[in-house]
Amino acid sequence: xxxxxxxxxxxxxxxxxxxxxxxxxxxxxxxxxxxxxxxxxxxxxxxxxxxxxxxxxxxxxxxxxxxxxxxxxxxxxxxxxxxxxxxxxxxxxxxxxxxxxxxxxxxxxxxxxxxxxxxxxxxxxxxxxxxxxxxxxxxxxxxxxxxxxxxxxxxxxxxxxxxxxxxxxxxxxxxxxxxxxxxxxxxxxxxxxxxxxxxxxxxxxxxxxxxxxxxx
Amino acid sequence: xxxxxxxxxxxxxxxxxxxxxxxxxxxxxxxxxxxxxxxxxxxxxxxxxxxxxxxxxxxxxxxxxxxxxxxxxxxxxxxxxxxxx
Numbered sequence: 508x509x510x511x512x513x514x515x516x517x518x519x520x521x522x523x524x525x526x527x528x529x530x531x532x533x534x535x536x537x538x539x540x541x542x543x544x545x546x547x548x549x550x551x552x553x554x555x556x557x558x559x560x561x562x563x564x565x566x567x568x569x570x571x572x573x574x575x576x577x578x579x580x581x582x583x584x585x586x587x588x589x590x591x592x593x594x595x596x597x598x599x600x601x602x603x604x605x606x607x608x609x610x611x612x613x614x615x616x617x618x619x620x621x622x623x624x625x626x627x628x629x630x631x632x633x634x635x636x637x638x639x640x641x642x643x644x645x646x647x648x649x650x651x652x653x654x655x656x657x658x659x660x661x662x663x664x665x666x667x668x669x670x671x672x673x674x675x676x677x678x679x680x681x682x683x684x685x686x687x688x689x690x691x692x693x694x695x696x697x698x699x700x701x702x703x704x705x706x707x708x709x710x711x712x713x714x715x716x717x718x719x720x721x722x723x
Numbered sequence: 724x725x726x727x728x729x730x731x732x733x734x735x736x737x738x739x740x741x742x743x744x745x746x747x748x749x750x751x752x753x754x755x756x757x758x759x760x761x762x763x764x765x766x767x768x769x770x771x772x773x774x775x776x777x778x779x780x781x782x783x784x785x786x787x788x789x790x791x792x793x794x795x796x797x798x799x800x801x802x803x804x805x806x807x808x
Contacts, residue, residue, distance in 0.1 A: 609756035657734035705748040
């Protein structure tokens with residue numbers, strides 16, 4: 508099992524007000540006590556947690572089934588199980604980081620949904636090519652993307668093309684065109700470029716800011 | 724403004740992303756469970772966790788993670804904060 512997609516702990520302070528945490532509900536208390544216990548009590552809690560993770564992963568598979576009609580049912584079951592296994596390991600490893608800001612189950616579910624979502628996005632794009640090498644818009648852009656179609660033939664598109672080619676660095680250009688124009692899922696691109704969702708979004712954010720300035 | 728002008732402007736705004744302050748993807752994941760429980764209990768998620776909603780406008784993956792978590796917790800049929808669990 509691998510835990511590859513979790514963000515690092517937030518080191519900058521999030522833009523939220525400091526506020527006292529509510530007391531944990533009884534269910535949350537039960538989970539924390541049981542998972543920190545030893546012996547059969549912990550084993551029982553871990554087994555229940557795995558069931559919870561599997562339920563969440565299967566929920567995510569169900570949401571995305573239409574987009575994955577070309578993938579066999581057993582493969583989707585395997586992906587759900589892998590996601591549940593990886594999420595279980597992540598929750599147990601990060602138990603002491605649980606801040607009590609939500610129900611325990613809501614907190615735990617997000618790990619399973621993230622694992623399943625990432626795996627399913629990557630599976631959906633497994634056989635699809637992502638063009639990353641050319642250095643200009645003309646070589647990178649997917650002319651069948653919905654954004655491209657909506658802007659096709661407009662002066663806006665021509666100005667945007669010029670700004671992309673003249674204002675962005677090669678990496679910003681590749682990331683912007685792939686994510687914002689060609690609608691490649693960020694988790695697919697992060698795998699192809701061997702980086703993280705957070706790092707790619709930062710690059711996209713910087714590129715967007717430059718383009719807004721150029722187009723003003 | 725014609726309909727096609729509106730479509731063009733909407734597409735451009737989507738491409739250029741949100742303009743307001745937003746959290747990062749890492750911060751979004753950190754806050755996601757709290758955001759969903761606050762939202763489902765009507766406790767002012769957007770006021771208490773500024774920048775999360777704006778991030779959803781610019782990051783489809785984080786928005787999908789949010790929608791999945793919100794819908795899963797909703798499907799369980801329990802209001803966050805109740806003590807019946």
